[in-house]
Structures are given as structure tokens and as C-alpha cells.
Amino acid sequence: MTSERPDMSVQLGSLRLRNPVMTASGTFGFGVEYAECVDLERLGAVVIKAVTVEPRIGNRPPRIAETAAGMLNAIGLQNPGVDAVIAEKLPELASYDVPIIANLAGESVAEYVQLAERLTACGYVAALELNISCPNVSHGMMFSSSPELTGELVAAVRRVTDLPLITKLSPNVTDIVPMAVAAVEAGSDALSLINTLLGMSIDVARRRPMVGNITAGLSGPAIKPVALRCVWQVYEAVQVPLIGMGGIMDSHDALQFIMAGASAVAVGTASFVNPAASVEIIGGLEQYCCDHDLCGIGSLVGVAHS
Amino acid sequence: MTSERPDMSVQLGSLRLRNPVMTASGTFGFGVEYAECVDLERLGAVVIKAVTVEPRIGNRPPRIAETAAGMLNAIGLQNPGVDAVIAEKLPELASYDVPIIANLAGESVAEYVQLAERLTACGYVAALELNISCPNVSHGMMFSSSPELTGELVAAVRRVTDLPLITKLSPNVTDIVPMAVAAVEAGSDALSLINTLLGMSIDVARRRPMVGNITAGLSGPAIKPVALRCVWQVYEAVQVPLIGMGGIMDSHDALQFIMAGASAVAVGTASFVNPAASVEIIGGLEQYCCDHDLCGIGSLVGVAHS
Amino acid sequence: MVQEKCRLLSSEQVAPGHWVLRLAAPAIASFARAGQFVHVRIPTTYDPLLRRPISIMLPEARQGNLRLLTCAVGRGTRMLVETPIGTELDLLGPLGTAFPLPGGPELSEAKEVLLVAGGMGVAPLVFLADTLRGMDHHAYVRGLFGAATEDLLVSWTEFAARCDEFYVSTEDGSAGEQGRVTDTLVAQLERGQADVVYTCGPIAMMAQVAQMCHDAGVACYCSFEQRMGCGVGACLSCAVPAAGGGYVRVCRDGPVFAADRLDWEAILDDI
Amino acid sequence: MVQEKCRLLSSEQVAPGHWVLRLAAPAIASFARAGQFVHVRIPTTYDPLLRRPISIMLPEARQGNLRLLTCAVGRGTRMLVETPIGTELDLLGPLGTAFPLPGGPELSEAKEVLLVAGGMGVAPLVFLADTLRGMDHHAYVRGLFGAATEDLLVSWTEFAARCDEFYVSTEDGSAGEQGRVTDTLVAQLERGQADVVYTCGPIAMMAQVAQMCHDAGVACYCSFEQRMGCGVGACLSCAVPAAGGGYVRVCRDGPVFAADRLDWEAILDDI
Ligand SMILES: Cc1cc2nc3c(=O)[nH]c(=O)nc-3n(C[C@H](O)[C@H](O)[C@H](O)COP(=O)(O)OP(=O)(O)OC[C@H]3O[C@@H](n4cnc5c(N)ncnc54)[C@H](O)[C@@H]3O)c2cc1C
Ligand SMILES: Cc1cc2nc3c(=O)[nH]c(=O)nc-3n(C[C@H](O)[C@H](O)[C@H](O)COP(=O)(O)OP(=O)(O)OC[C@H]3O[C@@H](n4cnc5c(N)ncnc54)[C@H](O)[C@@H]3O)c2cc1C
Ligand SMILES: Cc1cc2nc3c(=O)[nH]c(=O)nc-3n(C[C@H](O)[C@H](O)[C@H](O)COP(=O)(O)O)c2cc1C
Numbered sequence A, B: 001m002t003s004e005r006p007d008m009s010v011q012l013g014s015l016r017l018r019n020p021v022m023t024a025s026g027t028f029g030f031g032v033e034y035a036e037c038v039d040l041e042r043l044g045a046v047v048i049k050a051v052t053v054e055p056r057i058g059n060r061p062p063r064i065a066e067t068a069a070g071m072l073n074a075i076g077l078q079n080p081g082v083d084a085v086i087a088e089k090l091p092e093l094a095s096y097d098v099p100i101i102a103n104l105a106g107e108s109v110a111e112y113v114q115l116a117e118r119l120t121a122c123g124y125v126a127a128l129e130l131n132i133s134c135p136n137v138s139h140g141m142m143f144s145s146s147p148e149l150t151g152e153l154v155a156a157v158r159r160v161t162d163l164p165l166i167t168k169l170s171p172n173v174t175d176i177v178p179m180a181v182a183a184v185e186a187g188s189d190a191l192s193l194i195n196t197l198l199g200m201s202i203d204v205a206r207r208r209p210m211v212g213n214i215t216a217g218l219s220g221p222a223i224k225p226v227a228l229r230c231v232w233q234v235y236e237a238v239q240v241p242l243i244g245m246g247g248i249m250d251s252h253d254a255l256q257f258i259m260a261g262a263s264a265v266a267v268g269t270a271s272f273v274n275p276a277a278s279v280e281i282i283g284g285l286e287q288y289c290c291d292h293d294l295c296g297i298g299s300l301v302g303v304a305h306s
Numbered sequence C, D: 001m002v003q004e005k006c007r008l009l010s011s012e013q014v015a016p017g018h019w020v021l022r023l024a025a026p027a028i029a030s031f032a033r034a035g036q037f038v039h040v041r042i043p044t045t046y047d048p049l050l051r052r053p054i055s056i057m058l059p060e061a062r063q064g065n066l067r068l069l070t071c072a073v074g075r076g077t078r079m080l081v082e083t084p085i086g087t088e089l090d091l092l093g094p095l096g097t098a099f100p101l102p103g104g105p106e107l108s109e110a111k112e113v114l115l116v117a118g119g120m121g122v123a124p125l126v127f128l129a130d131t132l133r134g135m136d137h138h139a140y141v142r143g144l145f146g147a148a149t150e151d152l153l154v155s156w157t158e159f160a161a162r163c164d165e166f167y168v169s170t171e172d173g174s175a176g177e178q179g180r181v182t183d184t185l186v187a188q189l190e191r192g193q194a195d196v197v198y199t200c201g202p203i204a205m206m207a208q209v210a211q212m213c214h215d216a217g218v219a220c221y222c223s224f225e226q227r228m229g230c231g232v233g234a235c236l237s238c239a240v241p242a243a244g245g246g247y248v249r250v251c252r253d254g255p256v257f258a259a260d261r262l263d264w265e266a267i268l269d270d271i
């Protein structure tokens, strides 16, 4: 065809991505681990592993277990701490032409604020994602279980950064909508949905939990129906762009999220199964637009609601 | 071996089951549908489809969709109403030598009480399971999202029946433990964990939800990690026997639940995949006891906690 | 109904996307009646999880075999047609209702019958034609078979060989009359020779057949499809709207329904 | 590291539960060094979901093939060894660290080496023995191979053929010395001829080998196993306790580690 290529770009607050496909935090390291077999510059954005104020050594092994169409992980936010991340990890990733989104994990409002200030000032980062939904550390889900705390946290971070602010919510709540509304009202430019489901597995031979941390976060195709439901519910309640994730393996899955209301998607566990997944999804979405004569991917966002 | 067979029986309140394997409500109809290919008299108990006061025609189709290692359903409590169930369904099932557990779904405390009275009086039923966690009807999860309402409901039903009372909880809550504690304090003899997770799926070709009801309940192997985590958490908080369910496909899965703290298990979606699943699981558990020189299955309950 | 482990004996591609599978299923083959189906487990893993319902196209009762016509539309059916020969497949069946036969209580007077097949829908009608042919009081069987193109007239020789008269139509005119099978049906009904119409095919086609039979005052039975859980009537997953309100189960109350038992308007609304 | 579609050329059962798979993997075969592994996707569905790490037993660089020794312990490996010949498998590799070689910066003086294999652990050591044999400055290679019984001395001929001296032990005495491979190692270390020990096998065995080498003041490298997500160092799933605190990643910092880099006490606590 000689006609123009569809417009795949998407706007998250003041950040424009060339396409709606990013990596999910914690599943793509600091990007460079995959650089040998994934063309990072094709991606909409790279979301890096959670960063904390102090270095964290993480949880005791075993840290993962496979489940039916899913996996459990309890990494425990292992990372070298914000200073080392800025000094040692980001410069290399920043040498690629791809927006970097930092994922922040704190234990208090003050820690999130400190992280936001440091990461905003460093100059490498295009947007901040507040991880208030990590099921694998004590208090990891404290903020995401209360609209008041969520709002308070987002507002505090909002005051110290001009970067687009994304809040990442947990599905492990009775109702996700109030959390979403609180985050948006406090100034979140976008929402990431969802973090992992809290689960566990038992090693029958050893008669004890499979993962050292006992409970762990469930990800992968198994959780896709829950993630889609969260996107669907939140889309009906807020106006900001949603980043959908949870079990996205191919472009068909990505289209489900987009039709449910996601403006962008993140690819997590799929990268382990198929490192090329994110790039293949970009191609698949573009192809779908061409096949259906869409001038851009944006026109599909939320169409399943009508 | 000439030694005795292991003791597979389990006690739920005043009810003794010959083995810990029952069917999960809604997945085994009124038992007789499977009688041609499953020996009902081998089962620990048959839990029948939810019963309501008035007949219900159920939700519009399509009512199910397959997902990765799981399925969504939104049946919508279709049933002929408690009078017809007692008059037309239970007599046939009661002709088999297997305890019948009724699953009750009401819209108010008064309805649950009415159901409990009728089902207690009819004489066919060995125990009552309060379904306060159906995600597929409006208000279906109202009770299971609040410890106060759960306690109030259980207490009201407790006053009108001497039958063993089981409360079936939802995983779609921020913390399942307070619900479990409230149900037990109000007089529940046992707890069923878990009902389905709230999910959905999108039909990309038609650009609309896959299931007529839009959202639906996720069951099958996909949810097993979440179910195990709920059993694990509740086992540490209450003393009553737990009935574990959620993705149990074989005896290895059943052992995971027992080691996590379940005294009995229920087989749901697995019956669709393999009608012989429940009977095979009974055999598998017995074999495990023999292979490990256990005098009874009871000694395995909760062993993974130590 | 039994749960039977059935060895896959052969798998033959008969048209683009379509295969005929032959399975050793002595127990199921001995009970099966035309219109019934088997619920087939896809081997090996829990993804895909659920069984797939497939009509019985022909039981070879003597040899104890079943023939299934399978169209690879999605993951499950694709895995099924790619199953290596010799694999044991887990079948549940025979399930559901059969077509009521001429001479039976519902159709005691029927002498001339019309079988109206659309595409894949031919499968249960091959079995029905075979059954009718083998009956003592042989009804006169006219077979109508329509498809989009000649390619998709799957297994038409099997069907034609069992009918007394046989009519073919394709939408693109690549074989038989150009047009839809319902166009052929109009002419047949006008002749007024049909005592009963049996149909299986796409829902929109069956809805039209049902309407035409209703208007012509001819009894009509159709074989329906719906997504299934258990396949045995226990889970209420496979509901379709019934005439007069409420729902019937395709797996147990059907898949063969008297056309006037269904609420066609509601059914067409849902697709 | 590349992601390569690799045709399965052959699959040969070499012992109860053990198979040698041969795959066409020209890119991976050309880069691979002894100690590295491939991350293999189990075909078709999302259950099982994750890739399986398998050591490279021998790359046939000339033909562009890889040989993998696979033990069917669970669902994934069982599906792998049952994969029909001709199937294209998706491999990611070569991944991880290789054994440092005599003459290299870490082992510039090493002349005599010991390879200590336990059961399946033989796979990367076959590759290592092959590499050592092909080096200009050929070190003297002693191979020690232990298993529970003769049956489980999998691929021992491949290993023996590449060593200058070769010792076998089985726990039940069905072949070679009766006892554990570590008993043989005691004697070898006592002779004081080993400049470096390479080992792969069960964790408890490697822990003992590490301790013995430490006591004897001999350098020791071991190839480690841990459950993996990504296989490329991105997800931190495959952590094992490091000496001095914290964790190292088996997929990227290993699978080959200098034995004194690991916290063996903590590792033994976790199994
Ligand atoms: C009574 C009956 C008889 C049938 N007879 C035949 C036959 O003889 N030959 C044949 O090829 N097909 C037949 N079908 C249709 C066949 O069951 C579906 O094509 C098949 O289930 C699709 O599975 P999939 O994994 O390939 O597709 P997917 O779309 O991936 O399946 C997803 C889910 O939807 C269900 N589903 C999708 N389409 C249908 C459908 N049309 N009917 C019921 N469930 C569906 C699947 O079973 C599965 O649970 C029959 C269906 C019914 C109900
Ligand atoms: C660096 C490395 C090299 C290996 N080399 C070989 C080899 O050459 N030949 C061989 O047969 N096996 C090898 N293994 C072990 C092999 O990866 C496991 O036996 C396999 O993953 C088990 O998968 P399963 O589905 O059969 O078992 P399951 O127990 O069903 O697997 C469940 C999950 O646990 C993981 N898992 C289970 N056991 C292990 C293990 N020992 N190591 C890592 N993950 C595990 C699986 O990958 C999967 O994610 C190696 C492992 C590692 C880490
Ligand atoms: C190994 C692993 C590590 C993760 N680490 C983080 C993290 O550090 N921060 C975070 O916000 N989410 C983390 N997640 C959650 C993912 O970003 C994502 O929300 C979740 O896995 C669902 O997507 P998926 O099913 O595509 O993997 C992690 C997930 C996995 C599997």
C-alpha cells in the first residue's frame, strides 16, 4: 500500500511515546540486559526495575515458581539503591534512543519524595512510575490499599516533580476504582494496571512453600482476565490514560487491553518466554491498524465499552 | 501391604465425611447429571448449585469463555428456586449414599434465613454452604466484602439451623482474614475458600466483552496460587476446618491445599476437563498416605506451616 | 454417556482447514445416535483447558470407530487436527439429544424429509442421512448443501451418497446453483413435499430456515452450537434463549432442538 | 546471545529418563563456550510457561549443531524429550559464564586439571573436556564421574574419550569404585597434582567438592542451578547467596562460579 503508516504514538501526560508498547518494571532489568537480542529503540519506553533509596539485597531464594500459565515471583525489590542506579545503570540505557521510565518503591511518603527528586534531577528519566503495589515486601501494598494514603502520596510526589507521573495500582483490593480516582485527583497523569496478584505455591515433596518468601506475586497469562477487568473498571471512572499489563503475550492480548480502555500496554512475563514479544507486539498492532484501515491506534482505546 | 488402609475421613462441624473430596458448587449441577460416568457414592460430599428463594433464569449468553489455564463464567445463579430444588432435584440425588451440601445465595439476610430454614427442614441436606461471594450478580459480593455484614449474616443463619454451617468467601478483597474471622466468630463451622476471581475477556473480532455479563468469575488452574495463598492466610487465623478449592485438577494439587491448611478440598472446573477428577483425587490421596506410611490424611493438614 | 480413551487412527485433510479424524471409540460408537456429539479433551496441558464439542459425523459401529469432521478455527481445534496418529484422546460421549426420526412419536407421519446443511454443519446430517437410509421404513431423503465456495463443500460425497436426491449451492457459483442454501430450500418448500426439515449450519442460516419452515408449517429441527463447560448439563454454561423466556442448555436439552423451542430473535441479538 | 529457531534433528534415549537431543543451532553453536547454557522454550502453549535452562553438552561447531543431555524430571523436560523430530524449538543462547580455561588470566599456571561430575552434571564437563583437548597448550585432564548406579553414568563414554585419565565410581558399586565421587576426589587431591578442579552435579556434592578444594588450597569452579525467569540477568529470579552477603545471579554471574564466590552454608540451608 502506498497510503500512510498508521499513527502509533501515544501521549502520557507531557510525554509522547512513539508507540504504546513498553516493558513492565522488574521484567526487563535496566534494559541493557536484553539489548543483544531486542532492539531497544523500537520500544515505546523502557520501564526499569524498582528503585529504592537504599540498596536492597532482596529476598532469600528460591524467588520464583512456575504455575499454570503463570509464574510467582518474590524478588523483594533487589536493587543497588537510587544513587548507584543513577551513577551506574542509567547512563548506559540513556545511550539508546528510548524514553526511560523509573519505577519508585519507598517505605514512606518521604522516601518516595526523595526518590522522585533524585530521579527528576538526574536528567535521564522521562517519567516516574510510583510502585505502590509490590506484594513482596512488608508494607509493599500499604499505600495501594487505601485511597487516602494513595492520594496523599501522589500529591506529595506531584509537588516535587514536573515529570509525567504514573501510579501503579494493585489488583489485591476489594475495589480498585477508589484508588484510581484518588491517584488521579492527586495529580497522577496516568495509571499502570496491574501489579501482580498475591499468590503462593506449595512444594509437596518438601512440604513447604515453593518460594522462600512464602507468598509471592502472580504474573503471566493466568492473570490476564483480572487485569482486563481492572482496566475496564478504571476506564469507566477516570479520564487519564491507562497503561494496561498482566499476561500480555502477543498483539491479540494487547488489543484486548486497548479495547478495554488502555492507551498503552506493558509487556512483563512475556519477555521471559519470548524476548522478542514487545517488538512483535508493536508490529502486530501496526498491522492490525493497516488491516482495518485505522489512521491510528488511538481510535481503538476503549471501543469495547460502546 | 496387609496393613490397614489410611483413615481418609474428615470432620466438618458435626458432619463426618468419608473422605475430604467434594464437588464445588455450580460445577456439578445437582449431582445426577454426572451419575452416568462418576460413582457419586465414592465422593466425600456433593455440593449442589446455588439455590435462591425465587427461580432465576440466569444471565444472558455467552456465559463462559476460556482463558489461559482457566475459564470465566457468569451463569448468574440460574436455578429453579428453593421449592423446586427440594421437590424435583434433591430426592433423586438423595437416593445415592452421599452427603448433600446445599449452596445458598440470597440478596438479604432474610432471604438467607428463609433458605436455611427450608433446606434444613427438607431433610435431604447434610450441611449448608453460604455463598456470599458470587461475582456474577449485582450485590453478589456485598456480604463477603465486609466483616460486619458477614458476621451478621452468619449469626442470623446460625440461629435457624443446627446443620453444619460453611461460609464461602471471596478472594476479591483486600484482606480475606477479617472476613474469615468474622464468619467463625458468628458460628460458622467451616469455611470454603475460594470462590472465583473477578475477571473478564474481550472478543477482539467483535470488539466487545466475551461474556454477556461483561465481567465474570475466573476459575481453574490459573487461580490456584491465589486460592492457596488464601487458605494459607486463613489457616493461620482461625481454628475451624477449611475447604480448599480453586484450580484443583489432581491429587498433587489437592495435597498442596491440604499442606497449606485445608482439611477438605472441592473440585470444580476440573470436572469439566475430566469428570473422573474427583474420584481420581480420592485415590491419589489414599495412595499418598500409603506411600508415606500415614495413618490418616489429617496429619498432613497445614504441615507446610511448620 | 461414557468417558473413553480413544486412539486416533487417522487424520485426513479433506478441504482447506478441514480434517476428518477417525478414532477407535467402541463404547461411544455403539450408543451414538445422529445429532449427538462428543466432548474432546485437548491433550497434554491446561492451556487450552476445556474440552471441545464435536458432532459425530459417522460412527462405524461394526468396527467401533468414530469419524469426526473438524474445522481448525482456533487453538484447540488446531491442536486437535495436529495430534499425532496413535495418540489416545479422552472423549466424553455420546452427549446431547439426537434428531427425532420419522416414525418416532414426534414424527409418526413423516415420509419425505429435507436435510439442509451449511458448510461444516454437514457433519451431523451425514450421520442422520445414514441412519435414515438404514431404517426399515425408509423415508425419502432430499439433501441440500450450501457453502461459500466449492472448496468448502466438505465431505459432500459422503452426504450425497446417503441421500435420494441431492442439491448443491455455492455463494460464488463455483459448484451447483449460485446462491444460498436457503434459496434452494424456498423451492423445495414450495413444492410442499417435505414433512420435516433438519438443519445444521451457521446460526443466521438456521434462523432463516426455522422462519421459512414456520411460515410453511413444516416441522423443523436444528443442531445448535454454544460454548460449553461440562457438556453434560451440570454447569449451565451453554444456555441459549428459549421461546417463551428463560434458557435451554445446548449440551443436554440440545444440541438438536425443535426450531420453535428457541427464541431466534434473542439468539440473533446475541451474535 | 541470540534467539534462534532450532530444528530438532534427533533425540536419543541414552539411559533411563535421559535423552540426548541434537539441534540445528548454527548461531548458538558458533559462539558457545564450555559451561554456558541455552534457555529452551517448551513449544505450543502457555502451560508450562517458562523456558527451561539446559547446559550445552557439545556444540558441533562445524555442522552448526548442539547436543543437549536432558533428564526428564518434570513436565517441561518430559515435553521436551517427547518433542517430535523436525519440530523447531526456540532457543536463547549461549547464556551465562563459561569455565575459565588454563592459560587464561585466572589460571595462567594451570597444567593439570580435575573434572568432577555427578550424574547429569557431566554435560558441561564433556564440553569442557572437549575444549581442553583442543587447546594448543593441552592441560592434563583427569575426569572423575560418579553416579548412584551404572545406569546413571549417562554419556560416560563421551566424557571418558576426552580425558587423559578417567575414574568412575557408583554408590552401589555396579561400576567402578564403590562410593561417592568425592571419595575418589580425596585421593586425587592428596596426590597434589591438581591445579584446578571443575565440578558440576548435585548441590550437596558440589558443596563438598568446594570445601575439599578450599582445604587443599586448589582453585575450584562449579556450575550451578537455580530456577530461572529471563535467563539473561534482567529479573533477579535466579539469585543464590554470595560469599560476603547479598546474592549473585546464576544466569548471568554464573552458572559457572569460582567456588569461593558462593555462600555454601546459606545455599545448603535453602535446599
Ligand atoms: C454441539 C456442537 C457440535 C459441534 N460440531 C462440530 C464439528 O462437528 N466439527 C467442528 O469442527 N466443530 C464443531 N463444533 C464447533 C467446535 O466446538 C468449535 O469450533 C471449537 O470448540 C473451537 O475451539 P478452538 O479452540 O478451535 O477455538 P477458540 O475460539 O480458541 O475456542 C475458545 C473457546 O470457545 C469455544 N468455542 C469456540 N467456538 C465455538 C463453537 N462454534 N461452538 C462451541 N464452542 C465454541 C471453545 O470450545 C473454547 O472453549 C461444534 C460445536 C457444538 C456446540
Ligand atoms: C544453568 C543450568 C543448566 C542446566 N543444565 C541441564 C542439563 O544439561 N540437562 C538437564 O536435564 N537439566 C539441566 N538443568 C536443569 C533443568 O533446567 C531442570 O531439570 C528443568 O528446568 C526442570 O523442568 P521441568 O519442567 O522438567 O520440571 P519442573 O519441576 O516441573 O519445573 C518447574 C519449574 O522449576 C524450574 N526448575 C526445576 N528444576 C530446576 C533446576 N534443577 N534448575 C533450574 N530450574 C529448575 C523449571 O525450569 C520450571 O520453571 C540445568 C539447570 C540450570 C540452571
Ligand atoms: C520477576 C518480576 C519482577 C517484578 N518487579 C517489579 C518491580 O520491581 N516493580 C513493579 O512495579 N512491578 C514489578 N513486577 C510486576 C510487573 O511489572 C507487572 O506489573 C506484572 O508482572 C504483570 O504483568 P505480566 O503478567 O505481563 O508480567 C515484577 C514482575 C515480575 C514477574
Ligand SMILES: Cc1cc2nc3c(=O)[nH]c(=O)nc-3n(C[C@H](O)[C@H](O)[C@H](O)COP(=O)(O)O)c2cc1C
Binding pocket: B024, B025, B026, B027, B049, B050, B073, B075, B077, B103, B131, B134, B168, B194, B195, B196, B218, B219, B220, B221, B223, B245, B246, B247, B248, B266, B267, B268, B269, B270, C229, C235, C237
Ligand atoms: C460454571 C461455574 C459455576 C459456579 N457456580 C457457583 C455457585 O453457584 N455457587 C458457588 O458458591 N460457587 C460457584 N462457582 C465457584 C466454584 O464453586 C469454585 O469456588 C470455583 O470455581 C473455584 O474452583 P475451581 O477452580 O476448582 O473451579 C461456580 C464455578 C463455575 C466454574
Ligand code: FES
Binding pocket: C227, C228, C229, C230, C231, C232, C233, C234, C235, C236, C237, C238, C239, C249, C250, C251, C252
Ligand atoms: S455445558 Fe455445562 S450445562 Fe451445558
Ligand code: FES
Binding pocket: D227, D228, D229, D230, D231, D232, D233, D234, D235, D236, D237, D238, D239, D249, D250, D251, D252
Ligand atoms: S533468570 Fe532472570 S536474572 Fe537470572
